[in-house]
Amino acid sequence: MSSNSIKLLAGNSHPELAEVISKRLGIPLSKVGVYQYSNKETSVTIGESIRDEDVYIIQTGTGEQEINDFLMELLIMIHACKTASVRRVTAVIPNFPYARQDKKDKSRAPITAKLIANLLQTAGCDHVITMDLHASQIQGFFHIPVDNLYAEPSVLNYIKTKTDLANAILVSPDAGGAKRVASLADKLDLNFALIHKERQKANEVSKMVLVGDVTGKSCLLIDDMADTCGTLVKATNTLMDHGAKEVIAIVSHGIFSGAARERLKNSRLSRIVCTNTVPVDLDLDILDQIDISPTLAEAIRRLHNGESVSYLFTHAPL
Amino acid sequence: MGDIVILGGNSHPELVKMICDNLGVHPSRVQLGKFSNGETSISVSESVREKDVYVIQSGCGHVNDSFMELLILISACKTASASRVTAVMPYFCYSRQPDIPYTAKGAPLISKVKESGAINGKEAQSPLNSTLMTHRPGEDSRFKSLDTAIRATANTMDQHRSHSGTNLKNVASFSRIPMIPGGKEAGSARADAGELFNSQNAGYKLWVAQAGTLIANLLTTAGADHVITMDLHDPQFQGFFDIPVDNLYCQPIAQNYIQHCIPNYKEAVVVSPDAGGAKRATAIADSLKLSFALIHKERRSQLLKGPPTTTGLPMASKPLVTTFNSAEMHPSSSNSKYVQTTMLVGDVRNKVCILVDDLVDTSYTITRAAKLLKDQGATKVYAIVTHGIFSGDALSRISQSCIDKLIVSNSVPQQETIEYLGKENVDILDVSRVFAEAIRRIHNGESISMLFEHGW
Numbered sequence: 001m002s003s004n005s006i007k008l009l010a011g012n013s014h015p016e017l018a019e020v021i022s023k024r025l026g027i028p029l030s031k032v033g034v035y036q037y038s039n040k041e042t043s044v045t046i047g048e049s050i051r052d053e054d055v056y057i058i059q060t061g062t063g064e065q066e067i068n069d070f071l072m073e074l075l076i077m078i079h080a081c082k083t084a085s086v087r088r089v090t091a092v093i094p095n096f097p098y099a100r101q102d103k104k105d106k107s108r109a110p111i112t113a114k115l116i117a118n119l120l121q122t123a124g125c126d127h128v129i130t131m132d133l134h135a136s137q138i139q140g141f142f143h144i145p146v147d148n149l150y151a152e153p154s155v156l157n158y159i160k161t162k163t164d165l166a167n168a169i170l171v172s173p174d175a176g177g178a179k180r181v182a183s184l185a186d187k188l189d190l191n192f193a194l195i196h197k198e199r200q201k202a203n204e205v206s207k208m209v210l211v212g213d214v215t216g217k218s219c220l221l222i223d224d225m226a227d228t229c230g231t232l233v234k235a236t237n238t239l240m241d242h243g244a245k246e247v248i249a250i251v252s253h254g255i256f257s258g259a260a261r262e263r264l265k266n267s268r269l270s271r272i273v274c275t276n277t278v279p280v281d282l283d284l285d286i287l288d289q290i291d292i293s294p295t296l297a298e299a300i301r302r303l304h305n306g307e308s309v310s311y312l313f314t315h316a317p318l
Numbered sequence: 319m320g321d322i323v324i325l326g327g328n329s330h331p332e333l334v335k336m337i338c339d340n341l342g343v344h345p346s347r348v349q350l351g352k353f354s355n356g357e358t359s360i361s362v363s364e365s366v367r368e369k370d371v372y373v374i375q376s377g378c379g380h381v382n383d384s385f386m387e388l389l390i391l392i393s394a395c396k397t398a399s400a401s402r403v404t405a406v407m408p409y410f411c412y413s414r415q416p417d418i419p420y421t422a423k424g425a426p427l428i429s430k431v432k433e434s435g436a437i438n439g440k441e442a443q444s445p446l447n448s449t450l451m452t453h454r455p456g457e458d459s460r461f462k463s464l465d466t467a468i469r470a471t472a473n474t475m476d477q478h479r480s481h482s483g484t485n486l487k488n489v490a491s492f493s494r495i496p497m498i499p500g501g502k503e504a505g506s507a508r509a510d511a512g513e514l515f516n517s518q519n520a521g522y523k524l525w526v527a528q529a530g531t532l533i534a535n536l537l538t539t540a541g542a543d544h545v546i547t548m549d550l551h552d553p554q555f556q557g558f559f560d561i562p563v564d565n566l567y568c569q570p571i572a573q574n575y576i577q578h579c580i581p582n583y584k585e586a587v588v589v590s591p592d593a594g595g596a597k598r599a600t601a602i603a604d605s606l607k608l609s610f611a612l613i614h615k616e617r618r619s620q621l622l623k624g625p626p627t628t629t630g631l632p633m634a635s636k637p638l639v640t641t642f643n644s645a646e647m648h649p650s651s652s653n654s655k656y657v658q659t660t661m662l663v664g665d666v667r668n669k670v671c672i673l674v675d676d677l678v679d680t681s682y683t684i685t686r687a688a689k690l691l692k693d694q695g696a697t698k699v700y701a702i703v704t705h706g707i708f709s710g711d712a713l714s715r716i717s718q719s720c721i722d723k724l725i726v727s728n729s730v731p732q733q734e735t736i737e738y739l740g741k742e743n744v745d746i747l748d749v750s751r752v753f754a755e756a757i758r759r760i761h762n763g764e765s766i767s768m769l770f771e772h773g774w
Contacts, residue, residue: 038710039679040381041412044527064356068386075536080527098357108362110394115540119389122539123532228354258354 004087006304007050009077011059013070014279017094017293018058024297034073042069044076046084055086056129056300061097062278064257071097071116075123082124090127090303091120092296094277095225095253099134102141117141129299131277131292132224132252147309149299151252151275152180153316154290156187158273159220162288163248169193169217171247173235181222193219195235208238215243225253226274229260233267246270254280254289294318322761323366323400325391327375329384330731333408333750334374340754350387358387362394371400372546372757377411378707378730385411385533389540396541404544404760405537406753408729409705412529414551414677534558546756548729548749549676549704566756568676568704568727570772571747573602575725576672579745580700586670587611587696591687599674611664611671613687660690667695673721677705681712685719692720702747705729713738 007030010018022029031047059074061067074091081089101112120128121144128146133139139146159165170192172181178194185192193212219239226232226249236247247269254274256264261282264272274280275292294317302309324345326334338345347363373395375388388405395403530552537545538561545559548566556563576583589611590599596612603610671691678684678701688699699722706726708716716724717739724739726732727747736744752769759766 037415037679039707040379040709041415042382042529043415044529045524046527047522047524049522064352064354067356068358068380068382071386072382076527076529076532079529079532083527101357101359104397106361108366108394108398110360110390111397112357112390112393115390115393118539119536122535255355257356 004052004054006300007053007055007086008300009046009055009057009081011057011070011073011077013062013066013073014058014060014094016279017060017276017296020276020291020293021058021092021297021300024293025301032077034077036069042072042076044073044080046080049084050081051085052087054088054090054304055081056090056092057081058092058094058296060094060278061099062095062255067097071119075119078120078123078125088126089124090129090300091125092129092300094131094292094296095255096130096133096138099138102135102138113138114141127303129296129303131275131296134224147299147303149295149309150313151277151290151292151295152184153312153314154275154292154295155222155250155252156184157316158250158290159184159188163220164218165190167216167218167245168220169212169214171195171212171214171219171221171235171239173197173221173223173231177223180224184222195238197231197234208234210238210242213242214239216245219244219247221247221249223249223251225255226251226260226272227255228258229256229263229267232269232272233263236267236269240268248273250274253277254282256280256282321369321401322757323364323369323371323395324757325362325371325373325395327373327384327387327391329379329387330374330376330408332731332733333376333728333753336728336748336750337374337406337754337757340751341758348391358383358390360387360390360394362391362398366395366398366400368399368401370761371395371403372406373403374406374408374753376408376730377413378409381411389536392537392540392542402543403541404546404757405542406546406757408548408749408753409707410533410547410550410555412533413555415526415528415530530555531558537561544760546753546760548727548752551677564756564760564766566749566752566766567770568729568747568749568752569598569602570770571727571749571752572674572702572704572725573606575702575745575747576602576606580670580672582670584608586672586700587664587666589613589664589666589671589673589687589691591673591675591683595675598676602672602674608672609664611662611666613690614661614663660686662690662694666691668697669695670698671696671700673699673701675701675703677707678703678726679707679709679712681708681715681719685715685721688720698722700725703727706732706735708735717743 006025006027008018008022008025008027009032010029012034018029030050033045033047035043037043057074057077059070061070063070078089078091098112098116101110104111117138121142126144128142128144129149130146131149132151133148136148139148165188168190170181170185170190172178172192172194174195174197181192191212193210193214196209196211198207221232221235221239223232232249236249239247248271249269250273252275255278261284264284264286269286271286271288272284273288273290275290277292280287280289295312298317299309299312322343324334324338324341324343325348326345328350334345349361349363351359353359373388373391375384377385392403392405538559543561545561545563546566547563549568550556550565553565556565580586583606587609588599588603590596591613593612593614600610673684673687675684684701688701691699699720701721702725704727707730713735723743723745725745725747726735727749729749732746756766756769
């Protein structure tokens with residue numbers, strides 16, 4: 001009696017995203033109860049039969065207090081699905097947690113991203129869908145297929161429709177993001193500039209050097225994530241000091257932790273744009289969001305039907 | 319102890335220090351913290367290359383945070399070429415979860431409405447919400463309740479809805495399993511639950527995912543080579559691991575306490591508060607040659623055994639075990655049910671009773687048992703507990719209960735317990751020496767069997 005159809009399960013991290021994906025696919029979210037006991041252990045109840053189905057669990061990495069709770073939720077949900085005899089479990093993790101701890105940059109530093117990859121596989125995950133991994137090498141930490149989707153097509157659409165393209169210049173706030181920005185610049189046929197920064201400690205930025213001319217231009221500052229926004233704000237100041245007309249920041253993952261809200265509020269940014277891979281609770285006028293749920297929904301549909309997802313790397317579904 | 323390294327997690331620094339004092343070594347320096355986005359950050363400051371590493375982390379406090387911290391510490395030591403990494407978990411988290419998802423009077427519940435603290439607090443006071451399960455709805459207001467609305471009583475329901483409405487935008491509540499209402503709630507809530515159990519879930523029995531195997535596998539995946547823990551709720555849990563697990567016992571220490579600190583202990587009765595703990599209690603009773611009594615209780619709700627009848631959901635129609643103060647709220651029926659479903663096997667009249675349990679979380683079981691013992695004529699009730707989690711409002715329940723003295727081990731921090739209940743009402747059993755000796759023996763490759771029998 002198995003239909004092997006798509007079952008969408010949502011954790012507690014981002015119910016809004018799960019809902020838009022489910023609307024987009026026309027498949028209701030399956031009944032799950034993800035609760036916390038008073039002793040703070042996580043409890044998962046699956047509310048309907050998922051035997052022999054193709055299960056997608058939507059859970060993103062977010063929350064200054066709850067990120068580990070959401071991670072455990074995801075692991076326990078995957079495990080629960082496995083013990084409930086599903087055919088395949090796919091973890092849909094729009095923002096991969098611990099992605100920045102991906103190398104042993106000093107003695108005895110943990111490679112937590114690798115640990116998370118192992119934990120997901122141990123729990124029984126068969127496939128991972130994620131978006132704009134901080135380092136695409138993280139895909140190599142897995143022994144299971146990982147589809148690293150790009151927000152770039154959606155970002156391209158946004159830039160084309162909602163910014164002053166004729167007078168724009170793309171800016172990368174650090175050397176690491178140069179490749180990402182260069183790719184966008186090629187597709188938009190725009191110039192690009194680079195800011196070189198010297199980082200002394202995590203979450204802290206010191207000196208900034210601008211490479212390129214931004215005088216009188218509308219600068220599009222592109223990055224993969226905005227966390228405490230220290231980099232963004234300093235880069236904005238550097239650009240404005242060099243005569244930029246305005247600065248618009250476009251990031252994939254808007255984590256906005258710590259003092260981000262205050263920093264952005266007092267910054268000289270004219271707009272901050274992020275996608276909805278993580279829930280944003282910022283309440284600022286300059287905030288704009290790009291909806292990437294069509295890409296995730298289409299990836300789920302294609303994965304289920306065994307079609308190629310390469311199309312999504314270059315095109316945003318309408 | 320040349321090549322031994324002791325690392326302590328954030329959950330229980332005092333125990334780490336005591337274990338290290340017993341071993342005569344210093345805990346290694348390790349920086350534990352969080353990045354601004356909430357991700358756990360650790361950094362081990364001393365070399366662990368080719369060392370025998372012991373990571374001490376109890377499963378308490380913010381459980382998922384401390385567990386992730388443990389996993390990250392283990393994996394950091396492994397990637398830093400430690401020769402062996404042992405996870406020392408005095409209290410093993412996720413070792414006990416109820417297998418019944420819902421009872422008529424509540425269930426594990428996540429509650430994320432930010433301002434709902436007051437409401438939840440009020441509910442916590444209400445005997446209506448006392449749950450049959452040992453775990454009860456989380457009152458951690460950081461967690462959003464997608465179904466508090468259904469659980470809440472009629473007037474709080476509206477408040478919740480308005481909170482959820484403003485804070486959470488369009489929450490996908492339709493995908494959530496609504497709670498079975500906890501008593502005389504609004505008719506609509508009852509209808510919701512009835513609908514769920516009758517129509518939408520016909521032929522499907524709700525079940526709760528058991529995380530035990532997963533936790534065991536996660537520890538192994540992170541790189542643990544050995545696990546030391548104490549009084550596992552299910553001894554079978556050891557079998558979930560493919561690595562050696564040393565399950566230490568608190569029993570010798572508890573026996574020692576009974577012999578030395580309970581006056582005239584030979585006349586006392588050892589009581590198990592539920593059938594599951596009978597084995598543990600009889601072991602103590604046998605070795606001290608004391609008499610033994612057992613409290614049997616019916617934990618199950620009838621709801622899951624069959625479809626609700628037309629009068630189905632209200633609590634009064636079911637033989638529920640209620641808390642002792644429920645008489646105020648339900649003078650008639652509940653009290654009679656109480657006697658029906660909780661039975662004492664054995665005689666405790668004019669005796670001193672020693673309640674023995676491995677784990678006290680919400681404290682419903684143990685306070686209820688104490689009340690029953692006093693009702694049956696016990697003169698004094700001691701409660702000896704290995705792991706005192708005391709979540710939610712457990713401490714206030716204990717302080718109001720018939721328990722005359724609480725004896726609890728320091729497998730999880732008990733500072734708050736002492737402050738809340740007062741020094742004279744609580745005695746702490748020190749387990750650090752057992753753990754230190756186990757670590758010493760494991761490090762030296764000696765047998766630890768004698769720790770199972772003798773106090774240390």
